[in-house]
Amino acid sequence: MKGFWNLTSTISLTLCTLFLFVYNYEDVYAVPTTHLCRPEQRDALLQFKNEFEVRNSSFPYNSSFSYKVKSESWANNTECCNWKGITCDPKSGEVIELDLSSRNLGGQLHSVSSLQTLNYLTTLDLSGNDFSGHIPSSIGDLSNLTFLDLSDNRFSGQIPSVIGNLSHLTHLVFQSNQISGQIPIALLNLTELSTLLLGKNQFTGRIPHNITSLSKLSSFDGSTNSFTGALPSSLFTLPSMDTVHLSDNQLNGILDLGNISSPPKLRVLYLGNNNLTGPISSTISKLINLGVLDLSHYKIQGPIDLRIFSHLKKLRHLDISYMSTTTKIDLNDILSLSCFKRLDGLVLSGNHVSVTNKSPISDRPNSQLLTDLYLSGCGITEFPEFIRPQNLQRLDLSNNKIKGKVPGSLWTLTYLYYLNLSNNSFTGFENATTHGLKFRIPMFLFASDNNFTGNIPSFICDLYVSMLDLSNNNFNGLIPRCINFKDFLFHLNLRQNRLHGGLPENIFENLRTLDVGHNQLTGNLPRSLIHSPYLEVLNVESNFFNDTFPFWLSSLPQLKVLVLRSNAFHGPMHTTSFPKLQIVDISHNHFNGSLPSDYFVKWSAMSSLGSIYYQPDEKYMGNSYYHDSVVLMNKGLEMELLRILKIFRALDFPGNKFEGEIPSSIGLLKELHVLNLSNNACTGLIPSSMGNLTALESLDLSQNQLSGEIPQELEELSFLSYMNFSHNQLVGLVPGGTQFRRQNCTSFDGNPGLSGPSLDEICRDIHTPTPHETPESEDEEEEEEEVLSWIAVVIGVIPGFAFGWVIGYILFSYKPEWFMNPFVRSKPRRSSNTTH
Ligand SMILES: *[C@@H]1O[C@H](CO)[C@@H](O)[C@H](O)[C@H]1NC(C)=O
Ligand SMILES: *[C@@H]1O[C@H](CO)[C@@H](O)[C@H](O)[C@H]1NC(C)=O
Ligand SMILES: *[C@@H]1O[C@H](CO)[C@@H](O)[C@H](O)[C@H]1NC(C)=O
Ligand SMILES: *[C@@H]1O[C@H](CO)[C@@H](O)[C@H](O)[C@H]1NC(C)=O
Ligand SMILES: *[C@@H]1O[C@H](CO)[C@@H](O)[C@H](O)[C@H]1NC(C)=O
Ligand SMILES: *[C@@H]1O[C@H](CO)[C@@H](O)[C@H](O)[C@H]1NC(C)=O
Ligand SMILES: *[C@@H]1O[C@H](CO)[C@@H](O)[C@H](O)[C@H]1NC(C)=O
Ligand SMILES: *[C@@H]1O[C@H](CO)[C@@H](O)[C@H](O)[C@H]1NC(C)=O
Ligand SMILES: *[C@@H]1O[C@H](CO)[C@@H](O)[C@H](O)[C@H]1NC(C)=O
Ligand SMILES: *[C@@H]1O[C@H](CO)[C@@H](O)[C@H](O)[C@H]1NC(C)=O
Numbered sequence: 001m002k003g004f005w006n007l008t009s010t011i012s013l014t015l016c017t018l019f020l021f022v023y024n025y026e027d028v029y030a031v032p033t034t035h036l037c038r039p040e041q042r043d044a045l046l047q048f049k050n051e052f053e054v055r056n057s058s059f060p061y062n063s064s065f066s067y068k069v070k071s072e073s074w075a076n077n078t079e080c081c082n083w084k085g086i087t088c089d090p091k092s093g094e095v096i097e098l099d100l101s102s103r104n105l106g107g108q109l110h111s112v113s114s115l116q117t118l119n120y121l122t123t124l125d126l127s128g129n130d131f132s133g134h135i136p137s138s139i140g141d142l143s144n145l146t147f148l149d150l151s152d153n154r155f156s157g158q159i160p161s162v163i164g165n166l167s168h169l170t171h172l173v174f175q176s177n178q179i180s181g182q183i184p185i186a187l188l189n190l191t192e193l194s195t196l197l198l199g200k201n202q203f204t205g206r207i208p209h210n211i212t213s214l215s216k217l218s219s220f221d222g223s224t225n226s227f228t229g230a231l232p233s234s235l236f237t238l239p240s241m242d243t244v245h246l247s248d249n250q251l252n253g254i255l256d257l258g259n260i261s262s263p264p265k266l267r268v269l270y271l272g273n274n275n276l277t278g279p280i281s282s283t284i285s286k287l288i289n290l291g292v293l294d295l296s297h298y299k300i301q302g303p304i305d306l307r308i309f310s311h312l313k314k315l316r317h318l319d320i321s322y323m324s325t326t327t328k329i330d331l332n333d334i335l336s337l338s339c340f341k342r343l344d345g346l347v348l349s350g351n352h353v354s355v356t357n358k359s360p361i362s363d364r365p366n367s368q369l370l371t372d373l374y375l376s377g378c379g380i381t382e383f384p385e386f387i388r389p390q391n392l393q394r395l396d397l398s399n400n401k402i403k404g405k406v407p408g409s410l411w412t413l414t415y416l417y418y419l420n421l422s423n424n425s426f427t428g429f430e431n432a433t434t435h436g437l438k439f440r441i442p443m444f445l446f447a448s449d450n451n452f453t454g455n456i457p458s459f460i461c462d463l464y465v466s467m468l469d470l471s472n473n474n475f476n477g478l479i480p481r482c483i484n485f486k487d488f489l490f491h492l493n494l495r496q497n498r499l500h501g502g503l504p505e506n507i508f509e510n511l512r513t514l515d516v517g518h519n520q521l522t523g524n525l526p527r528s529l530i531h532s533p534y535l536e537v538l539n540v541e542s543n544f545f546n547d548t549f550p551f552w553l554s555s556l557p558q559l560k561v562l563v564l565r566s567n568a569f570h571g572p573m574h575t576t577s578f579p580k581l582q583i584v585d586i587s588h589n590h591f592n593g594s595l596p597s598d599y600f601v602k603w604s605a606m607s608s609l610g611s612i613y614y615q616p617d618e619k620y621m622g623n624s625y626y627h628d629s630v631v632l633m634n635k636g637l638e639m640e641l642l643r644i645l646k647i648f649r650a651l652d653f654p655g656n657k658f659e660g661e662i663p664s665s666i667g668l669l670k671e672l673h674v675l676n677l678s679n680n681a682c683t684g685l686i687p688s689s690m691g692n693l694t695a696l697e698s699l700d701l702s703q704n705q706l707s708g709e710i711p712q713e714l715e716e717l718s719f720l721s722y723m724n725f726s727h728n729q730l731v732g733l734v735p736g737g738t739q740f741r742r743q744n745c746t747s748f749d750g751n752p753g754l755s756g757p758s759l760d761e762i763c764r765d766i767h768t769p770t771p772h773e774t775p776e777s778e779d780e781e782e783e784e785e786e787v788l789s790w791i792a793v794v795i796g797v798i799p800g801f802a803f804g805w806v807i808g809y810i811l812f813s814y815k816p817e818w819f820m821n822p823f824v825r826s827k828p829r830r831s832s833n834t835t836h
């Protein structure tokens with residue numbers, strides 16, 4: 001069996017081949033009609049070409065096609081009907097289709113775009129690029145358009161109301177942009193529309209009640225916007241309506257389904273994660289064609305009778321998680337309902353669920369199809385032993401109170417690849433019946449935050465685990481040497497246990513994350529790590545590693561996070577290059593020596609975010625199943641980043657014995673948010689180049705032997721909300737900028753030579769507000785995973801894990817955003833049994 005990476009490469013390769021094939025196909029089979037192209041249309045295309053740019057892409061195929069569009073293919077004096085992406089009417093020669101989807105194009109289209117001359121166009125597809133700015137209003141002149149797709153770009157502003165003139169439109173796809181404002185009333189004039197996809201934008205206002213004038217509408221997606229108000233009941237009864245997707249909005253009020261006389265066609269209904277409240281009308285039982293129903297986070301605030309779903313005999317996926325109902329749901333009962341014969345996905349997380357271990361579910365015909373069962377945070381106290389449907393793929397039992405051992409029978413479920421047991425009170429694993437283990441598919445096993453003790457069981461080596469999270473337990477002993485699934489292992493998190501011995505020398509070719517922080521590990525960092533070319537996160541903090549600085553890690557092209565904090569690393573820091581490194585924490589070790597002034601010249605990721613254009617948004621490191629996290633000192637507090645924003649940059653060197661001057665090349669690290677060099681033996685001046693660190697929010701230079709003045713340039717750093725210069729030998733005036741005046745007086749302590757009016761002001765007022773706010777994360781676990789799982793389920797054809805994988809690994813991207821986000825939480829310093 002091939003590894004995930006190989007699988008991914010295969011998928012990418014297939015996409016790529018397909019892509020190339022399509023183009024070769026076009027090249028070979030494009031009808032070589034001569035002089036069909038109309039000169040004015042050719043000129044319009046040539047002008048349009050000047051409205052966009054070609055972007056570099058991290059996506060598997062390279063940009064050669066796009067460059068061709070720009071340079072070769074679309075050239076004056078050639079037949080424009082043969083140009084790539086163009087289709088002409090074979091008789092008249094008019095350009096009727098323009099398909100530039102996913103071609104790495106970008107830029108802002110002119111509001112009076114030369115597109116308007118192409119007025120015979122029936123299809124315009126610019127999806128999957130990086131276009132920004134407003135949607136050109138001249139698109140409204142293309143009155144023959146039936147298909148308009150601008151999805152997956154960065155278009156912003158409102159939908160121009162002239163779109164309402166495109167009376168032949170059947171498909172209008174604006175998904176995944178940054179479009180705002182209300183749904184224009186003019187859109188309701190598009191009576192031929194069958195597909196209207198507006199999801200993942202910033203739309204506000206109500207869903208217009210007379211959306212019913214779109215009488216042919218069959219697919220409506222307004223999910224992940226900020227729609228408010230009540231849902232128009234007419235939406236569900238439109239005769240042609242098949243799919244309504246309105247999850248992740250702020251719709252409120254009661255779910256009113258209106259009067260349903262004849263059964264609507266509606267098959268798919270997503271209403272999760274809104275602000276809907278009140279009882280669920282029994283009218284829902286009239287939606288007998290429903291296959292997918294998502295009512296998660298519907299605040300019932302009372303009892304629910306699950307029998308209202310009993311007429312929905314075609315139901316395959318039911319998500320009624322986090323309903324705040326007072327009813328305790330009996331899992332046995334719900335799975336016994338004869339209506340759920342076809343059910344393959346059931347999400348009950350966040351409700352009170354009882355599991356009484358009766359007869360095995362596998363004995364019941366209606367559980368045979370069950371592939372996904374989510375029971376997170378259901379107050380379950382005993383393992384639902386009866387869950388053994390042979391098709392089970394994903395089982396989430398996290399955040400319960402389950403005690404005892406994890407039953408060995410689980411491992412006989414051949415298709416089970418996602419198992420989440422984290423945050424329970426498990427104490428051990430039953431011995432696995434090794435029978436069957438060899439035929440398992442690779443597995444994501446999450447068992448963090450339990451009460452596991454003893455050695456990590458060796459049968460784990462027989463599971464093909466690709467994500468293994470055993471963090472925050474009491475495992476002791478050695479890390480099993482048998483963990484040798486070198487093709488499979490992507491994320492290994494053994495943080496906060498009592499493991500000892502060295503790290504295995506095994507080669508993990510596809511490893512992305514290795515986190516063994518807070519254990520009692522000793523020895524060197526194994527040099528075999530250089531055979532993990534995809535390694536992004538290496539965290540060995542709070543152990544007893546005794547090694548020199550691992551400069552050899554610079555050969556890892558993807559290394560982004562390196563945490564060596566609180567070990568016995570020692571010696572000088574060699575000058576080296578870390579092109580992708582964005583978070584480095586080497587604090588509390590025994591590093592010494594001075595850093596040459598050009599030390600940071602080759603730390604490219606800290607000096608720029610890069611010009612690579614990334615495919616769709618994925619803001620955090622990791623994937624839909626696993627998010628990397630890290631604990632850092634920020635603004636004087638220990639802070640746990642539960643998810644790491646891809647744009648976050650931090651450099652933590654405190655508590656070593658660095659001497660000499662702070663390298664002036666530090667000023668190159670323009671993207672840095674956090675810089676901490678405190679508690680060393682640095683001398684000389686604070687480099688004025690620090691005035692170039694325009695993203696800096698937290699600066700700690702305390703407890704060194706720095707002399708001279710605080711550079712006035714620091715006054716310009718408008719995000720710098722926390723500074724600490726205490727206990728140095730600084731002299732002269734403290735700069736007077738706003739950020740300085742907001743500091744705590746203690747930030748300047750122990751520098752008798754400092755003076756000036758701003759210092760007087762800072763230290764006069766004992767009621768100086770705390771310079772740092774401490775954001776509290778309310779719910780650490782998002783439902784994102786579930787949402788993605790559902791999408792995977794709905795997509796169906798793609799095996800679930802391949803989907804998660806693709807989302808997580810192929811499609812990298814970032815969106816500039818304030819890095820302080822809900823997934824950050826501050827907390828008091830945790831006492832650790834391995835502090836040095
Ligand atoms: C294309 O070439 C024709 C004549 O060769 C010229 O009239 C026309 O302006 C050119 N168009 C562009 C956009 O350069
Ligand atoms: C895009 O890639 C090409 C070739 O790899 C390179 O020469 C060019 O500088 C890159 N452009 C940008 C904007 O990064
Ligand atoms: C794209 O790929 C082709 C063939 O694989 C190669 O010849 C070409 O140089 C590549 N172009 C870029 C811009 O990387
Ligand atoms: C739309 O197409 C028809 C032919 O299909 C043509 O007669 C008509 O002029 C076109 N409309 C515009 C605005 O070009
Ligand atoms: C909708 O179309 C009607 C006629 O078909 C027209 O009178 C009205 O102005 C249009 N409304 C909008 C908002 O475009
Ligand atoms: C839809 O309703 C709004 C007011 O709610 C009205 O202004 C508009 O004309 C209506 N449009 C259609 C097509 O019925
Ligand atoms: C949700 O609804 C409740 C009452 O129905 C209201 O108080 C609250 O402000 C709403 N929240 C949002 C985010 O709309
Ligand atoms: C589990 O298996 C190991 C080795 O196969 C054996 O030593 C141990 O006694 C078994 N434990 C139980 C509870 O069966
Ligand atoms: C975890 O196990 C230890 C003994 O190994 C016990 O003292 C402790 O109470 C257990 N904690 C929980 C939450 O079960
Ligand atoms: C690290 O190892 C060296 C010998 O290799 C030893 O001399 C030194 O004491 C060790 N340091 C610590 C902190 O254990």
Ligand SMILES: *[C@@H]1O[C@H](CO)[C@@H](O)[C@H](O)[C@H]1NC(C)=O
Pocket residue numbers: 667688689690691692
């Ligand atoms: C800050 O950066 C600019 C260029 O980005 C450079 O010209 C200037 O010398 C830098 N300033 C310092 C003090 O290093």
Ligand SMILES: *[C@@H]1O[C@H](CO)[C@@H](O)[C@H](O)[C@H]1NC(C)=O
Pocket residue numbers: 744745746766767768769770771
């Ligand atoms: C200033 O910092 C000290 C030590 O960090 C802290 O104890 C004190 O509360 C802070 N004072 C204010 C006003 O924030």
